[in-house]
Amino acid sequence: MNDVSAPAFGPDPARALAASATALLETIDSAVTVWDGALRCLYVNASAARMLGCPAQELPGRPLAEVIGEERFRACEAERAAVLAGRTVEFESQVQGGDGLRTCRIRLLPRRHGDGRQDGFIALTDDVTEARELRESRARRHETELAIERSNDALRMLYEQTPAMLHSIDTEGRLLTVSDRWLACLGYGRDEVLGRASVDFMTPGSREAVLVEYLPRLWRAGRYDRLSLQMVRRDGTVIDVLLSSVVGRDPEGRPLRALSVIEDVTTLLDRAAQLRREQLARRELERQAAELARLASERREMLDLLAHEVRQPLNNASAAIESAGAMLADKGEQGASARLVRAQGVLSEVRRHVDNTLAVSTLLSGAPSPPEEEADIDTVLSVALAELPRAERARITITRDTAARSALMDSALVRLALRNLLGNAIRHTAPGTPVTVRISDSEAPLALFIDIIDEGGGLPPELLPRLFARGARVRHPDGRTSHGLGLFIAHRALEVQGGELRLLHSGADGTALRLVLPQGQAG
Template identity: 40%
Template sequence: MADDIHANESYYLRLVVDRVPTMLAYWDTNLICRFANRAYETWFGANPDHLLGTSIRDLLGPELFAMNEPHMRRVLAGDRQVFERIVPGPDGMQRHSLAEYLPDVVDGTVRGFLVQVTNVTELKETQAALRRENHLRIQLEQNALSLQALAQERSDMIDVLAHEVRQPLSNASAALQSAQGALRARGDEFGTEQVVRAQEVLGEVLSSLDNTLAVASLLARPDPIHRDDADIATLVAVVIADMPSSERNRILVQRMTPTRTALMDMSLMRLALRNVLSNALKYSPQGSDVLVRITDSDEPPALVIEVSDAGAGISPDLLPRLFNRGARDGERSDAAGLGLGLYIVAKVMSMHGGGTELVNTGPEGTTIRLVITQTDHKE
């Protein structure tokens, strides 16, 4: 059995050498081929049997030979050579190669050199792809920094707008309220009515401004909201106080839970509940009641606030996009504003990990439910 293995040694050796994709060859000091494997057929279209006894110059051609000749001279001087080269093939393919020339030294004399050439085209393509990816990553990081700077600039402008525009409007609202009291004390019903109307218009302007600023702020917010343990009664009282004074007596509050506090971002919840309550007052008959019902749930733990009105209901065409940005009821002549109110409500509730639901709507009124989850939530 051992004799059979030794007898076939040359066969197996040749089989292995011819099956590897790497070019393997031996060239003597005169640059004449003494051995070549089958890979030369793939790379150069040359039959290795016909290469024996031929010059490497004939194989490579004048241009490639001129580039490689310095390495041949150095390896024949006894120095191992490793270098990269693009090798054009007969099929037109440009192969990136890693070439290694190893000197054959016997008793201090170089008799020739061994050649090993490996196709590294896929490696080069991968490296190029990684460089492109890295370049894109750097560009994305730079763009992110630019967007962050723009967002900060926008945030600063929003702060300026909030202060420079809203403050005078708030002052005007306070002045109108004082004027209303003075006119009522003098018995001037007509003047009082006009001031009340002016207050309502100013309130709508302030509401639109608040919603516009809120949308800009929410869209630019990079971090999750911070929730504190807030007093529920205070939230409801503050929101009712935000309503026009002539409308507050229409609001009925029904508490169906002993829970006194809940985790929330107070300023955002004030904005959300104010938008829902304002819509309920606006789109229901004058003098009709608007009910704010406060309950809770166990699964999941949540504070639930429902606002019910006695209006004519929401148009069926509006229902699919009720909580979308810019959604307005085109059939209603009193549908003023930018269509941001319920969009902000849905956004705020989502940031709280909860949700906004249309419980019912129809000729007998509409109920909208706000669910504020009380479990840990990260947006």
């Protein structure tokens, strides 16, 4: 070992003390190295020589970079600059020694002369590889224990807070754990149920089935699925459940416990029963609907027969009266002819009421159905006008704002609506007052419009809120009473084919009503 006490520790008066210090440094486990300001080695103790894997006598005078290697030399640049600036530095580093890479705690202290001048530094290095590994091992074990504890807590919390009815039992059938949902559903606290037999919370019938049949089978087979049972809540109410269980065993295969999942199917069974009742009720309604449809069909057949049996004599009588009136007029019997005209008007009114009555029966039972075929507009108008009294037809003027000659419509229903609206316009305006039928159309939405415009005194104000309601009766100034059937029929005749009847205007200068007949999609 080189004697470095003289250059390291001062002049001769301190030589003895330096020698003692050097001897002491040779006995400690810490590796001690001394470096001058030029970073040349001045001293290494035995521990440092062993750590560096080099004889101690070969190290003094060698540069630091050569002793520890260029890579470590550059890696410790910041710490080296700090100690050369007069600060004490402590850090950990990996040191390549004779027995491999070691983890070391290094402390750098400024090296000073007696007069306070700094010249290099002293490095104290302790191998903490085993200590660190032990510390890390203990920390890892502690963290593992904490993780296991946290995992157990999390599993227990997950089990208890799972939104399902769960319980586990031991081989005696006593409750070991229950979930919060189990407690909430049955109305108990956890301390009230743990340790008790699981069958204590079942109806007598379910309890007997579990004890006699299902528990023995569970321990033998290891599981059962969706067992139908009944459990009793704390308040005494009974719930229907499906219970599925699986057995947990020890390494030797002996049963330890059984984990059960319970599904409350009370509401499901109630709904199933309600569904069965509703299905029965629906079948009964369908039967009644079929019976009503049969009766409605019979009624329509009777109405069609009645329409033929009533209309035919009325038409024959009307034709006979019209022919007789014409003959009397030719012979100059004006008085008799006038009476026949009045008689024909009465027959027309009777026929109108019969048609409206039959139409109401048909329209009320009919479901909306858009027309599929087009009808000739002029033909429909001509038929409707022909049903008006001959003397009144001259009052009707037809104007066109469209070139359309045909349109989608149910021609019979449109004819019925036109006849009622034109008849109303004639009856409720002064004799000879013109009535205009205006035909127009629109592109958005695509529709045909037929407007009925009169020049009467307008509709009674009290009628407007219920204009198209069935039976909207109103008394006119002349003492006559309207029964509201004509407007209702016209409105319904448009409605069942997807159209509508609108009031455009009503006032002292007259009334305007519009038939709207949709024509499908534009373009």
